[in-house]
Every structure is written in C-alpha cells, then in structure tokens.
Amino acid sequence: MPTSTQVAVGPLAHAGSVMDGAQLMAANPYRPWEARITSITPLTENEKLFEFRLIDERIRDAFHHEPGQFVEVSIFGVGEAPISISSSPSKSGFIELCVRRMGEFTTRLHEMQCGDIVGLRGPYGRPFPFDDMRGHDVLLVAGGLGIAPLRSLINNIHDERSDFGNVTIIYGSKNPREVMFREQFEMWRHRKDFDLYLTVDHPDDTWDGEVGLVTAPFAHLDVDPRNTFGAICGPPVMYRFVVEEMRKKGIPYDRIYMSFERHMKCGMGKCGHCQVGHQYCCIDGPVFNYWEAKNIQGSM
Ligand SMILES: Cc1cc2nc3c(=O)[nH]c(=O)nc-3n(C[C@H](O)[C@H](O)[C@H](O)COP(=O)(O)OP(=O)(O)OC[C@H]3O[C@@H](n4cnc5c(N)ncnc54)[C@H](O)[C@@H]3O)c2cc1C
Ligand code: FES
Numbered sequence: 001m002p003t004s005t006q007v008a009v010g011p012l013a014h015a016g017s018v019m020d021g022a023q024l025m026a027a028n029p030y031r032p033w034e035a036r037i038t039s040i041t042p043l044t045e046n047e048k049l050f051e052f053r054l055i056d057e058r059i060r061d062a063f064h065h066e067p068g069q070f071v072e073v074s075i076f077g078v079g080e081a082p083i084s085i086s087s088s089p090s091k092s093g094f095i096e097l098c099v100r101r102m103g104e105f106t107t108r109l110h111e112m113q114c115g116d117i118v119g120l121r122g123p124y125g126r127p128f129p130f131d132d133m134r135g136h137d138v139l140l141v142a143g144g145l146g147i148a149p150l151r152s153l154i155n156n157i158h159d160e161r162s163d164f165g166n167v168t169i170i171y172g173s174k175n176p177r178e179v180m181f182r183e184q185f186e187m188w189r190h191r192k193d194f195d196l197y198l199t200v201d202h203p204d205d206t207w208d209g210e211v212g213l214v215t216a217p218f219a220h221l222d223v224d225p226r227n228t229f230g231a232i233c234g235p236p237v238m239y240r241f242v243v244e245e246m247r248k249k250g251i252p253y254d255r256i257y258m259s260f261e262r263h264m265k266c267g268m269g270k271c272g273h274c275q276v277g278h279q280y281c282c283i284d285g286p287v288f289n290y291w292e293a294k295n296i297q298g299s300m
Helices: 021-027 057-062 104-111 144-159 182-189 216-220 236-248 290-294
Strands: 033-042 047-054 070-075 079-084 095-100 117-124 137-143 167-173 195-200 228-233 256-259 287-289
Touching: 021 057, 047 057, 047 117, 070 095, 070 104, 079 095, 079 104, 079 144, 095 104, 095 144, 137 144, 137 236, 144 167, 144 182, 144 228, 144 256, 182 195, 195 216, 228 236, 236 256, 256 290, 287 290
Parallel strands: 137 167, 137 228, 167 195, 228 256
Antiparallel strands: 033 047, 033 117, 047 095, 070 079, 070 117, 256 287
C-alpha cells in the first residue's frame, strides 16, 4: 500500500511502485495539485500578483514551465480558469500569477489570503521560442494585462541577459493608475542593457513618461530587422497595429510572435472549447507566429 508520501494513481501506478513527480502528473493530467498562496502583492485597483507553492515536494520539483505557458487554477467549489505564468522559469520552487478581477472566479481569488489553498494543473500551451531568440535582439510589446505573460519572458531574458542582443520593452496602459510592476520597470529603466518605453493613453499630473498608444515609441526605434524577434501580448485591438509597426521596421512575419487568450476549459486539447478553425489555442498556442495567427478568425 502506498503511504501518504507514496501516492500511486492511474494507469502508471503499479502495486508497490513509487512514482516521481513527473510520473504522478502524467498519470492523471486532469488532476489539480494543491498549491498554497505564499504572497499577494496588490498591483493596481483590479490586479494582484499571487505567488503559489505546490505543496507536494515531488510535484514542485517536477514542475517546469517556459515563458508564455499557462496553468489552470481551481478554487474548490467555484471553478477553474486559465492564467498565464508571470514568473521566470529560472526561478524554481514557486510560480507567480498576475490576476485581474473580472467575474466570479477571479473575484474569489482576489478575496483569498496568504496560506489559502488552490488547485493547479499544467503547465500548458506552446511557449515563446526562447531558445530561438537567443543571440538575437528582442522587441517586446505589452498592452495592459498583456504584461503578465510577457513578464515571464522579460525576466527570463534578464536572468540570461548575456545570451541576447538589444532588448527593447514597450509597455502601454490606459492611464497611470493601471501601470503594473512599477518598481520592476523603475529597475529596468536604470539598466543600460534594456531600452524601456512606458506609455499611457490618458496621463494625469503624476505622469512624466510618454503619452500615446503603444505604437507611438516605434517612431524612435532603431531596429535591425535581420536580427530581431518581436513578441506581443495585449488586448485584441492592439495586435494588428503593433504587427504593422514591426513590419514597417522590416521584422519578418515568422519572427513576430503573439500570445492570444481564448475561452478554454480542459487546457490540453481534449474538449475543443478553444478551437478556432483547425487550431486548438490551448495546445497550438497560446503563442503563435504571425502566419499562424492570421488564420485564427478575428485575431488579425
Ligand atoms: C491562455 C490564457 C491565459 C490567461 N492569462 C490570464 C492572466 O495572466 N491573468 C488574468 O487575469 N487572466 C488571464 N486569462 C483570462 C482569465 O482566464 C479569465 O479572465 C477568467 O477565466 C475569468 O473568470 P471569471 O469567472 O473571473 O470571469 P467570467 O465571469 O468568466 O468573465 C468575466 C468577463 O470576462 C470575459 N472573459 C472571461 N474569460 C475570458 C477570456 N479568456 N478571454 C476574453 N474574455 C474573457 C467574459 O466573457 C466576461 O465578459 C487568461 C486566459 C487564457 C485563455
Ligand atoms: S481548452 Fe479544451 S481543447 Fe483547448
């Protein structure tokens, strides 16, 4: 009989065998694993950054994600929602999720406290091509909550900075109250190896940064098109205009990557809920290059 630390579950389980974390997760991919909230940082009026630690040490050790992937978070008795992982894979043992309060699920998550327990399964989805980006310049453009998945990529690049060329970050928000991760941006602003442009549509008296749409800083950008990858995440309306600016700079379409949100259920290509045309956003995406994204109805 397995003891409490020797759980044998599903088809891979054999009497007397003890599975490691990866085998446990593979044995039942639908199973959410308990995770404790270990830190909560309010970012704006409607967004909070949560840090979670998986409780089972074997699952925690086996959990590896790549920038652009997401997890399914469950609150017992409420439901489940896909949320992008916002922390860098180079930091192990915990993951950070940046959550906007929208409806019932996210409101309940916002009401939770440090020490409370949720379920986590994943990571799922196709990530940004981090290894292909090595050795190249990277131009990252985020609008609003789109900074959540891009932050994972930015932090991963930061942790392996010498592997990349010029790194430019453009982050646009509606107004100064909605700018997230201000301290982190302040830190990047003072570094010489990141070019950072923060912009808001509607400034107030506290704002001394750029004003205008997220496409405005492109006017000052000096891009080497043969050597640059683009990464975009933001509200649907943003993609077409940002892609257009990247194309004007000569970045090839197959090096422009973007992350999409579609309504999802299983997160692993089983239920068809996220299907658009012949693509399943949960496994063929959420990160697509321009050519792939063009075939997703209503995206471009
Ligand atoms: C791959 C992926 C990654 C995501 N990453 C994040 C993240 O990092 N942070 C975050 O806060 N949210 C993220 N989301 C969105 C999040 O899953 C939804 O906001 C959440 O499911 C809403 O649940 P709710 O019960 O609070 O709101 P609901 O009551 O379900 O919805 C409130 C409103 O939001 C709309 N809505 C809900 N889900 C979506 C969606 N996926 N796309 C567009 N509109 C939607 C509904 O139509 C409704 O108008 C992600 C979604 C996907 C598919
Ligand atoms: S969410 Fe089920 S197939 Fe994509």
